[in-house]
Amino acid sequence: MSYSIVTTRHGWSVENAARERVSPVFATRGAAIEWAAKRIERTAPQDRSCLACQRPFRSAGIHDRLCPHCEHHQDDGLGDVQRPTIRSRA
Structure with a gap:
């Protein structure tokens, strides 16, 4: 599954391929990237x-x-x- 890091009014969040927000809002882009990386690792075979x-x-x-x-x-x-x-x- 692919994810995108996007800006919001309050910070950064992660969206899936269907452009649905799948994460909380983060204060930094790095925190959003780290969250996405952990989610990919956790759900990977x-x-x-x-x-x-x-x-x-x-x-x-x-x-x-x-x-x-x-x-x-x-x-x-x-x-x-x-x-x-x-x-x-x-």
Whole structure:
């Protein structure tokens, strides 16, 4: 995703490709550039540990925190051992 640093009446801000403001207003241009750089780094694909199994995998971005194996085999998080058994009174 591309960002632009733009001036506002009160300082500097960051806009996305659709020209929507995506940052707070900064007093200096340098602060706006630093914010944009951190956002690009944070959302860029990178190696992360799966939140479920801790195996490293190539994440598409900050929103992608489960490896393909765990994402495919999602359950309620209780596991088979802790899953309660419900029996009817017949």
